[in-house]
Amino acid sequence: xxxxxxxxxxxxxxxxxxxxxxxxxxxxxxxxxxxxxxxxxxxxxxxxxxxxxxxxxxxxxxxxxxxxxxxxxxxxxxxxxxxxxxxxxxxxxxxxxxxxxxxxxxxxxxxxxxxxxxxxxxxxxxxxxxxxxxxxxxxxxxxxxxxxxxxxxxxxxxxxxxxxxxxxxxxxxxxxxxxxxxxxxxxxxxxxxxxxxxxxxxxxxxxxxxxxxxxxxxxxxxxxxxxxxxxxxxxxxxxxxxxxxxxxxxxxxxxxxxxxxxxxxxxxxxxxxxxxxxxxxxxxxxxxxxxxxxxxxxxxxxxxxxxxxxxxxxxxxxxxxxxxxxxxxxxxxxxxxxxxxxxxxxxxxxxxxxxxxxxxxxxxxxxxxxxxxxxxxxxxxxxxxxxxxxxxxxxxxxxxxxxxxxxxxxxxxxxxxxxxxxxxxxxxxxxxxxxxxxxxxxxxxx
Amino acid sequence: xxxxxxxxxxxxxxxxxxxxxxxxxxxxxxxxxxxxxxxxxxxxxxxxxxxxxxxxxxxxxxxxxxxxxxxxxxxxxxxxxxxxxxxxxxxxxxxxxxxxxxxx
Ligand SMILES: Cc1cc2nc3c(=O)[nH]c(=O)nc-3n(C[C@H](O)[C@H](O)[C@H](O)COP(=O)(O)OP(=O)(O)OC[C@H]3O[C@@H](n4cnc5c(N)ncnc54)[C@H](O)[C@@H]3O)c2cc1C
Numbered sequence: 001x002x003x004x005x006x007x008x009x010x011x012x013x014x015x016x017x018x019x020x021x022x023x024x025x026x027x028x029x030x031x032x033x034x035x036x037x038x039x040x041x042x043x044x045x046x047x048x049x050x051x052x053x054x055x056x057x058x059x060x061x062x063x064x065x066x067x068x069x070x071x072x073x074x075x076x077x078x079x080x081x082x083x084x085x086x087x088x089x090x091x092x093x094x095x096x097x098x099x100x101x102x103x104x105x106x107x108x109x110x111x112x113x114x115x116x117x118x119x120x121x122x123x124x125x126x127x128x129x130x131x132x133x134x135x136x137x138x139x140x141x142x143x144x145x146x147x148x149x150x151x152x153x154x155x156x157x158x159x160x161x162x163x164x165x166x167x168x169x170x171x172x173x174x175x176x177x178x179x180x181x182x183x184x185x186x187x188x189x190x191x192x193x194x195x196x197x198x199x200x201x202x203x204x205x206x207x208x209x210x211x212x213x214x215x216x217x218x219x220x221x222x223x224x225x226x227x228x229x230x231x232x233x234x235x236x237x238x239x240x241x242x243x244x245x246x247x248x249x250x251x252x253x254x255x256x257x258x259x260x261x262x263x264x265x266x267x268x269x270x271x272x273x274x275x276x277x278x279x280x281x282x283x284x285x286x287x288x289x290x291x292x293x294x295x296x297x298x299x300x301x302x303x304x305x306x307x308x309x310x311x312x313x314x315x316x317x318x319x320x321x322x323x324x325x326x327x328x329x330x331x332x333x334x335x336x337x338x339x340x341x342x343x344x345x346x347x348x349x350x351x352x353x354x355x356x357x358x359x360x361x362x363x364x365x366x367x368x369x370x371x372x373x374x375x376x377x378x379x380x381x382x383x384x385x386x387x388x389x390x391x392x393x394x395x396x397x398x399x400x401x402x403x404x405x406x407x408x409x410x411x412x413x414x415x416x417x418x419x420x421x422x423x424x425x426x427x428x429x430x431x432x433x434x435x436x437x438x439x440x441x442x443x444x445x446x
Numbered sequence: 447x448x449x450x451x452x453x454x455x456x457x458x459x460x461x462x463x464x465x466x467x468x469x470x471x472x473x474x475x476x477x478x479x480x481x482x483x484x485x486x487x488x489x490x491x492x493x494x495x496x497x498x499x500x501x502x503x504x505x506x507x508x509x510x511x512x513x514x515x516x517x518x519x520x521x522x523x524x525x526x527x528x529x530x531x532x533x534x535x536x537x538x539x540x541x542x543x544x545x546x547x548x549x550x
Contacts, residue, residue, distance in 0.1 A: 188512065226532075230547075252532055254511070256523065268526040298516045327507075327547060 034061055034350075037120060037130035039110050041067035041095045043075075043423075044321025044335040045136035049103045050425035051343040056350065064104045064128060066120070070095050073164055074418055075192075076332065076411075079199055079368065081167035082159075082174050083207045090415065092164065098423050110137065113293040115314045132316050132350070135290070135302055139192050139322040139330055141166075141282040146187055148258035149282060158258060159279045161200060162192075173277060174207065179216030180276030182208075185265060186223050187255055189230070190299075191284045192322050192330040195377065197221070198228060198238055199368040200279060205245045206370035222250040222265065222273055231384040233442050234377055237401045241369055284330070286323050301325040306381065307358040309342050318342060328361035328381060336422055337362045337432040362434040364390075366411035374407035376400050380434040389438035392430070400439065453478035464539055468502060471542030480540045487540070491528055494518060498541040508538045508546040 036052065038045045049065045056063070077091030099105050108122035113133065120128045141162040143149040149158060155169035184201045191197075201221050208214040221228070221242060227235040228242055228249060242249055256268045258278070265273040286300030295302050295311070302319040303312045306326045311317040320342055321335040328334055338359045345355035361381030368374045376398045377385035387401040398407050421428055450459050457470045465471060465479075476495055480487045487495070497518050501509045511534040515522050522533075529536035534546050 226535075254522070254526075268523055269531060298510075298513050 033059065034131040035129060036061055036063045036132045036134070037128050038063070038065040038134040038136060039113075039120065040136035040138055040321070040323070041065045041072065041099065041105060042136065042138050042321065043332045044138070044323075044339055045134065046072065046095070046098050046423045047336065047339045047425055048134055048136060048320055048342070050098075050100045050423065051339060052346060053100050053102050054425065055343060055347050058102050061350070062104070063102070064106055065099065066106045066108060066110060066122070066128070067095055068107070068109045070107060071164075072098055072423075074415055076418075077415060078161050078164065078167040079196055079203070081164075082161050082170040082200075083203055084171060084175075085203075088164070088168065093419065098419075100424070110287070110289045111292070112289055113295065113317075115293070115295070115317060118316065130316075132346075133318070135295075135317060135319045135323050136321045137287040137290070137323050139284045139286050139301075142285045143280075143282040145283040145285070146255060146258060148260060149280065151258075151260045153260040157263060157275070157277055158260060159277065160282060161196075161279065162281055162284075170279065174204075177208075177213070177217075177277055179213050181218050181220060181274060183220045183222055183265065183273055183275035183278050185221075185253075185255070185273075185278060185280040186225075187281060187283045188224055190330055191281050193332075193365070194329055195229070195238075195365055195367045197223075197279075197281050198242075201247055202241065202245065202370035203368055204279075205247065219245075219247045220250060220273065220275075221247055222253050222255075224252065224254050226251050231379065233387065234385040234401060237375070237387070238367075241403075245370070290323070297325055306361065308345055308355050309338055309359065310355075318346070326359075326361065328379075329363040329365065331363055331365055332418070332422075333364040334362070336428070337364075337430075340432040360433050362432060364430070366407055366414070368408065368411060369403045372408050373403040373405055374411050375403055376407050376410070378434060378439070383434065383436070383439075384442065386439040386442060388440040391435075391438060397438065452482075462545070464545060465542040466544075468499075468542055471499070475542060476540055479542065483536060483539065485529065485536070485540070488528075490520075490524075491540075494520065494525070494528065494537060495541045498537055498543060502541070502543050508541075508543045510534065510546050 038049050045065055049063050053063055072093050072095045074091045077086050080086040096105060108124055108126060111121045111123045113120050118130050155166060159170040159173050160166040161170050182204060184197055186197050205219060208217050228238040229235040250273055254268050255265050257266050259266060263275055286296055290296040290300040290302055297303060302324050304310060304319045304324045305312060309318050309320055320339055322330040341357045341359040344357040348355050363379055365377045366374050376390055378390050378400060379385040385401060389397045390400050392398050398410055448459060449456050453475050458466045460466050477487055494514060498509055525533040538545050
């Protein structure tokens with residue numbers, strides 16, 4: 001480890017190495033190698049370093065990315081693991097294999113960022129100096145934040161599918177499930193992939209039907225929202241689906257604690273929801289080092305300009321992916337579109353120019369609805385998910401907000417695109433900006 | 447936007463009855479809006495309503511329940527006692543602010 005440490009330090013202290021880069025303006029602007037440090041090598045962090053390594057000359061910029069471990073998971077796969085629809089080795093790869101040459105991957109836990117000294121400290125005592133910092137440490141389920149959630153029944157009758165371990169444990173629980181009350185529960189918004197709990201519910205309905213257990217099972221969807229989803233048109237369409245599938249919805253339910261002994265969820269207004277098998281989505285929070293560094297809001301999300309991802313407080317900090325407070329879904333698609341805009345902007349920013357590209361909040365989510373079908377949502381900061389069609393390159397037009405087999409196949413195909421095109425930073429052919437082409441305006445569809 | 451008269455003032459509201467122009471709000475209006483949903487405002491209520499107003503002026507959006515709770519040091523349980531059932535919505539309604547978006 002020692003040799004590695006000094007290697008990193010040497011790499012990052014850079015020195016006054018002269019730029020040999022042939023383009024005149026780079027030589028004039030910069031004479032020393034600067035350092036870009038990216039925290040988190042998940043969806044956003046991996047795309048950031050791979051894209052920027054191809055845009056920034058190695059003589060000008062060193063790029064380092066930090067993550068606590070070497071396992072990169074395709075998180076959308078967690079949804080399918082509990083039903084045996086995907087195998088564990090299909091959702092996990094080594095981070096090293098996903099990071100392009102010329103980027104240094106440092107394994108360690110981030111302890112703190114000091115924006116004044118422009119320094120990151122790791123828990124093991126190493127420090128990394130930066131000129132520009134990208135925070136891409138995502139959001140994590142935190143069962144410790146709800147009394148009674150962690151306990152002897154955690155990952156048993158109190159299940160979850162927002163982690164690799166949780167999804168695998170739930171596969172065991174569902175295999176042994178013989179009927180009763182299956183309760184799917186969201187603790188508090190925002191959560192990453194806000195449609196995933198609904199998708200889980202639809203897939204559970206399908207799974208139980210195939211095993212002949214559906215008539216012996218009552219499925220209940222418990223949400224802190226006042227409907228199936230936040231956005232009105234989508235909430236209406238998804239609400240219909242729940243009703244069609246005989247799924248009961250308990251709305252405006254804010255959990256106060258879980259009583260594992262009595263197997264009930266108890267809300268702040270003293271309602272109780274009994275369960276035999278609970279599948280909960282715990283409170284999602286940004287990384288604790290964000291709070292320790294004084295950079296976060298109540299849920300450890302870093303406030304940024306929603307069009308440039310630049311920290312509102314520190315101009316040399318950018319926040320990509322789930323870690324920021326931008327008002328759109330926390331989703332891989334959002335990370336993808338916003339990283340495309342960010343990469344363009346960062347090249348300008350690095351040259352000392354004004355950033356001219358603007359992110360519109362574009363999100364695009366396939367929603368599994370069971371029975372080999374899926375729906376597609378496409379929206380941004382200003383436009384809610386609408387019905388109509390979406391022109392998807394290669395795979396053809398997809399129906400928006402309506403179930404179809406093509407949407408389901410699109411969702412399955414996405415895993416390959418993720419590993420082979422998205423993470424390496426290759427163009428997918430999807431525009432970062434949302435388009436109204438094919439969409440039916442809400443006023444007409446209502 | 448429909449206009450309605452509350453406590454003798456003409457105000458603009460949306461189809462759920464939320465004020466659409468935060469600048470048309472006053473303490474007097476706040477009391478009346480609370481009365482309309484069956485709440486008699488005490489000092490504890492006012493502390494929260496004024497926090498929501500100040501925070502909205504700074505942030506440009508309505509605070510979520512969690513934000514109100516952490517910033518004012520009020521346990522969520524108490525928020526449910528003061529504004530029964532749907533505290534986030536009710537607080538925003540009384541404070542003349544849009545429903546908290548909270549989440550997408
Ligand atoms: C069940 C499920 C289903 C989903 N389905 C979809 C879908 O269908 N479509 C879609 O678009 N999105 C989906 N998502 C969401 C998507 O996976 C995330 O939005 C996306 O991965 C966010 O990328 P990120 O880089 O911000 O965070 P992540 O990919 O989570 O990466 C964060 C990284 O930071 C590291 N890290 C955190 N803290 C520290 C620290 N202190 N020190 C060092 N490293 C640290 C972590 O190890 C991690 O590698 C789903 C998510 C889940 C859980």
